[in-house]
Amino acid sequence: MELQKVDGRKARGEKKRRAIVEATLRVIERDGVSGVTHRSVAREAGVPTTAPTYYFATLDDLLIATLLWSAEAMCDDVLKIIASGTAREIARSLATAVDTNRGRTLAEYELYLLAGRRPELKPAARRWLDLATEVARPADPVAFRAFLAAIDGLLMQGLIADVAPNEDELEPIVSFLIRGRDESTAAPREE
Amino acid sequence: MELQKVDGRKARGEKKRRAIVEATLRVIERDGVSGVTHRSVAREAGVPTTAPTYYFATLDDLLIATLLWSAEAMCDDVLKIIASGTAREIARSLATAVDTNRGRTLAEYELYLLAGRRPELKPAARRWLDLATEVARPADPVAFRAFLAAIDGLLMQGLIADVAPNEDELEPIVSFLIRGRDESTAAPREE
DNA sequence: CAACTACTTGAACAAGTGTTCCACAAGTTT
DNA sequence: AAACTTGTGGAACACTTGTTCAAGTAGTTG
Structure with a gap:
């Protein structure tokens, strides 16, 4: 039960996950919910197209x-x-x-x-x-x-x-x- | 200036135009604005795909x-x-x-x-x-x-x-x- | 009947979509 | 170092999208 030591990969993963969510919110603020696509979010977050799909099973989940x-x-x-x-x-x-x-x-x-x-x-x-x-x-x-x-x-x-x-x-x-x-x-x- | 006699074609056209608008409203009620596409509207109205485009220059105009x-x-x-x-x-x-x-x-x-x-x-x-x-x-x-x-x-x-x-x-x-x-x-x- | 206008409609196109796949890199554990 | 887990990212697929095009029909006018 070592709560101290966290997996460095997971830590960065969570960070990226949050970055994607924040990017999505910016897209919504700018273009509305209808402007949210895997690609627009990825572009906004500066990550590859497949990143949102990796962290969120479906676009709906991301939303x-x-x-x-x-x-x-x-x-x-x-x-x-x-x-x-x-x-x-x-x-x-x-x-x-x-x-x-x-x-x-x-x-x-x-x-x-x-x-x-x-x-x-x-x-x-x-x-x-x-x-x-x-x-x-x-x-x-x-x-x-x-x-x-x-x-x-x-x-x-x-x-x-x-x-x-x-x-x-x-x-x-x-x-x-x-x-x-x-x-x-x-x-x-x-x- | 014969206001009586209207072009039968135009009359039917206007009717169809309104039918398309009404179908669009039904689609919005059911699926929201994001559910509105030329095809979904055409299907709802029972007209071919190109009808909405004929009557409305763009999807936005229809909306x-x-x-x-x-x-x-x-x-x-x-x-x-x-x-x-x-x-x-x-x-x-x-x-x-x-x-x-x-x-x-x-x-x-x-x-x-x-x-x-x-x-x-x-x-x-x-x-x-x-x-x-x-x-x-x-x-x-x-x-x-x-x-x-x-x-x-x-x-x-x-x-x-x-x-x-x-x-x-x-x-x-x-x-x-x-x-x-x-x-x-x-x-x-x-x- | 011929010319004209208004409407009809299926086929097609380029663009963008969500999502899958897979080879790979990096970090962790044993 | 080997085995594993986790994250990375480009290529590709099947599909839907808005819109265009051209050939057609039907109604109106001369």
């Missing part, structure tokens, strides 16, 4: 691995903001998501839609919702669900706007949505 | 035509409900959209995402939002934008839920969202 990994990474970012953020902080994050991180946000919603057709992706797509609900322990579950739904809507609508909405534009909307949140938790229960 | 047409059709349905519906009616429509009309709703959101990458589709994707705002003449624009955003979010999240949310589950959320609407318009301004 799924990428989206699971992407969702995981996204979760952390989102949660911090939602759980403890003020309306302005949330609005700023949303504005960034549809502007600077536009490609990434688009990719994220391609996951949603893909999950709509592939049940095995559903848990990953739903993860941030479940976590958010768990972390926030909302006093008013109905208002909180409305809030979470509106976040998705604001992001999607921000993606198809002629000019992406900015922080100042989003702030009042976010304020409206979390209106009930802090009021209701004025006397927080410690259980 | 765009289909999505424009789909968005148009969707608009009418949605508007009636939003503008004059009660919370329960809206909740019922949403529940239907993620259950019975699941495929159609998925297709609609693929338009959204496609519009995110193809500016020429943005107006079509945004159409229902603009129309809804115009028709509703909301007293509280902020609350209304939150409401519209939440609709998108509820639909998308409904698509990735393990079991699609039903009418009763959605009703309180919709109620929460339109809470301010009717109160604010108690004294409607006629200008």
